[in-house]
């Protein structure tokens with residue numbers, strides 16, 4: 001039996017099948033789906049009076065005056081059930097007396113898994129507080145997220161505008177301080193991460209002169225356990241007001257929907273009045289060869305299927321990708337040892353991984369397990385790398401890389417031209 | 425090198441993550457390295473704690489002339505006395521590690537110092553490119569090996585990231601010859617941490633993937649489902665040009681090429 005069609009399970013009903021086989025069964029007529037009205041050979045509409053209506057549950061004949069538009073009896077009702085996304089119950093908080101404020105990382109404008117854990121923890125803490133308590137999420141800059149309601153956000157403070165573009169800790173802290181004064185939240189939660197919110201937590205703690213718990217991983221409204229330095233000790237304290245949570249400190253929200261009411265009255269007068277001392281000069285172009293393989297975002301990896309190494313290097317240069325290699329390429333002395341990806345090399349976490357002429361041995365696939373998108377370029381459509389890949393291109397690596405380089409050069413030329421036009 | 429600049433590196437005692445042996449704290453050693461780059465061997469290196477700590481000699485082994493130690497007992501709040509000393513010395517750039525390697529390790533020191541002195545704090549510094557006209561150009565480390573350029577007016581506090589240049593090796597001889605300069609300072613007791621209970625860390629349980637299935641069929645499906653691998657798009661018959669175009673499209677979609 002196959003369950004491929006999702007929720008829509010087709011079940012056999014032996015009783016109905018039996019009735020359909022037995023022409024003498026009183027319900028047989030009503031189950032066989034011969035239409036009661038047919039167009040006869042002369043073109044006239046013919047009614048079959050015996051087929052109009054059906055035998056009702058009490059044995060009497062019933063006529064369906066909805067003319068077949070009503071629910072059809074006898075068909076497998078369960079099979080006809082339409083697939084509907086079960087809506088989670090909505091939790092709405094009209095008047096909140098207390099607040100738990102969670103500041104989000106929002107990497108790429110979306111909630112990270114860590115953010116969702118933090119919101120889950122916020123909801124847990126809110127439930128422990130005896131008064132009516134709402135979870136407020138604070139997000140900065142451009143936002144692409146559309147599932148705040150499913151992540152457990154009751155109120156949303158969205159700080160956008162020029163002041164909150166790029167790296168702006170001073171403005172952000174000024175805003176958080178205003179929020180602190182206005183809401184006097186019972187708890188402040190931050191993900192203890194490298195993406196910015198953790199830093200804001202420390203800055204806010206310094207500003208408010210309160211001692212936070214960092215790397216907290218077991219939190220209730222009474223007691224908190226957090227990891228000390230080098231992950232060597234667990235320190236148990238009375239829960240402070242500011243908490244920087246480790247990953248997976250609590251489960252994300254899974255069963256409820258929340259209102260996501262924007263707190264616009266708060267965000268209006270949050271316009272920053274600070275003169276920042278730190279000026280953001282923007283992100284700088286980093287030579288992809290300098291980025292360590294383990295943290296690289298975009299990797300072009302070479303295996304035994306590469307014949308023209310010059311071409312491979314120029315491809316990685318023009319794509320601005322970090323170079324990786326399979327063990328065979330490394331053992332043959334064609335690539336340096338520190339580029340080896342896999343079980344005995346580096347475990348990479350790239351967002352996009354292009355495997356050129358790599359067959360996909362388990363030892364290699366292990367190393368790329370946490371990659372998001374894998375692109376395979378290979379002559380063999382049946383190899384394991386193609387099975388793993390999101391996009392596979394079957395053909396000679398040399399030809400395809402040549403085309404790829406050409407395409408990129410074309411794009412660059414076009415850009416140059418456009419740039420010149422802009423200047424002119 | 426900028427001889428007229430007053431640079432102070434704050435150092436702490438590090439601990440090896442597996443063996444627990446005391447050592448130079450990695451980020452602090454990187455902060456010293458960055459200070460050496462800016463200021464040379466006249467860099468002021470400041471430690472608050474016990475002056476008899478043998479690890480201090482490991483810092484001296486990087487070629488420093490001296491280390492200043494603000495004498496403090498084990499459970500004390502060092503921020504106040506340290507800021508007082510830094511103010512007296514007229515420091516302009518303060519370098520510290522992002523996080524300590526033992527104890528509470530909250531990473532608050534740079535922010536507390538910055539707050540107390542009223543200076544801006546720049547986090548996760550990978551390099552200080554230049555200091556000119558009272559303004560510093562700083563490279564900040566971002567996740568995935570990316571860098572951001574920041575400009576900050578002096579004075580400021582910088583917390584140094586693991587992405588900064590690795591510290592030079594510590595040599596035993598110069599470490600023994602280096603001078604440890606003791607400074608007496610006021611002691612502010614840290615009462616809060618006295619009430620904490622500390623236990624050796626247990627391994628945290630991994631989160632299990634719990635199947636929330638409402639029907640038997642769902643549970644069956646969850647138990648027998650193949651781990652992804654439904655396979656992606658395979659382009660076999662297309663011309664190499666079209667295949668390359670497909671790759672470029674995907675890279676564009678992911679924002680990896682412009």
Ligand SMILES: Cc1cc2nc3c(=O)[nH]c(=O)nc-3n(C[C@H](O)[C@H](O)[C@H](O)COP(=O)(O)OP(=O)(O)OC[C@H]3O[C@@H](n4cnc5c(N)ncnc54)[C@H](O)[C@@H]3O)c2cc1C
Nearest residue numbers: 303304305326327342343344345357358359361363379397
């Ligand atoms: C203990 C142990 C540990 C190991 N650890 C690792 C590890 O960490 N990392 C690692 O990578 N390997 C590791 N290996 C080796 C691994 O088992 C494989 O041998 C290796 O990954 C194969 O490398 P490959 O895919 O480049 O070469 P091959 O298996 O030879 O594959 C070459 C591929 O290129 C394709 N090809 C050939 N010509 C062309 C062309 N012109 N254009 C396009 N495609 C072409 C072929 O179809 C084939 O799929 C380990 C092995 C052992 C025993």
